[in-house]
Amino acid sequence: MSLASTYTLGRSGLRVSRLALGTMTFGTDWGWGADKATARAMFDAYVDAGGNLVDTADLYTNGNSETWLGEFVRERSLRDRMVIVTKYGYSAQPDNPNAGGNGRKNMIRAVEGSLRRLGTDYIDLYLLHSWDQLTPVDEVMRGFDDLVRAGKVRHVGLSNVPAWYASRAQTLAELRGYEPLSALQLEYSLVERAVEHEFIPLGQQLGMGLMAWSPLASGLLSGKYRPSRDGQFGDGRLQTMAGADNPAFAKLTGRNFAIVAELEAVARELGRSMAQVALNWVAHRPGVASVLVGATRPEQLADNLGALDFVIPPALRDRLDAASSMPPGYPYSFFTPGMQAMLAGANPVGDKPAGYQPPIRIEAPAAAVGGAAPAENA
Ligand SMILES: NC(=O)c1ccc[n+]([C@@H]2O[C@H](COP(=O)([O-])OP(=O)(O)OC[C@H]3O[C@@H](n4cnc5c(N)ncnc54)[C@H](OP(=O)(O)O)[C@@H]3O)[C@@H](O)[C@H]2O)c1
Known part of the structure; x- marks a missing residue:
């Protein structure tokens, strides 16, 4: 499947590529990203392959991800073609309680900063990055709607929130005529399938496309981490971040290595890389609108952009499903x-006609x- 073929995101009319380019690796500020020349090469490769969806956040690499992405888009005069996603919520100034969290004051501060760094006058999809457990959902949805009406934002969505919260947010939007949520951005991969029971039906029923983040579990599913290597995994992100207080990096477990082993066997039978098979698997799960591909090197990205060029036969898909x-x-x-x-x-499913x-x-x-x-x- 070409990257140029697009889907409408959730219930919106926004057309997006099935594989998005994640830019959390744009910048070396966190100790595991790409330098600017490499980031530019990866952006160019993604665009040249036909992709239109790029994901960033004000948090990423201390703002450099947004700044570089904005530059790359401007250098090639691509603003109209690209769908730019960014997010707000993480604190920019630890000593200022209103420079973080989900509340309106921070939302407006953050969107102005993102627009400035991206060098654009609108954001295509603006996401709440993570639930702050404090701000009423009404305030977030009304704030989002104000940003849309002000022309600063086209569409809105949520990331890292409970399902009840997203459900209430969408219902409020419908009842009060606010801009509805078009996307849920959530961690989803062969080793992290917790979203399946609540969020997939939620997104399908209420019109929110799922954007899967860390589809390779921060690199675990690329195959570079294997128990046979006795903990010596080179310079990948999971090795660099071992012991960090971030659940996204706590991936080197026995359960996960058993999934890696089955993925390796399936990939060998398919003659594909483990990364391609893992990305293909998640891209074809119900409710998934787009998969956020991350890379630190152009050759990784080139591998990943081939992830939709083949079909995983049902028997092999069943093996991956069972293992994970x-x-x-x-x-x-x-x-x-x-x-x-x-x-x-x-007659437990009733007498509904086909379709x-x-x-x-x-x-x-x-x-x-x-x-x-x-x-x-x-
Ligand atoms: N909403 C959220 O809270 C949230 C959270 C996380 C991410 N995201 C978004 O999702 C995007 C993707 O997340 P992610 O970077 O964690 O994705 P990922 O696909 O799980 O991990 C990407 C990392 O895996 C390694 N890798 C990727 N492809 C490879 C290949 N073919 N061969 C070998 N190694 C490979 C690279 O790391 P190494 O070279 O270091 O091994 C790469 O940086 C981010 O850029 C961001 O836009 C959102």
């Missing part, structure tokens, strides 16, 4: 076919990696 499945947890563990029959009788919205079905959990699924879920 997560027990659903309550209340989803409760919704078994037997319980459904007790609720709805002999009618199917009921949300939870996949039967396969045995969890590293041990059997709990008996009550089997």
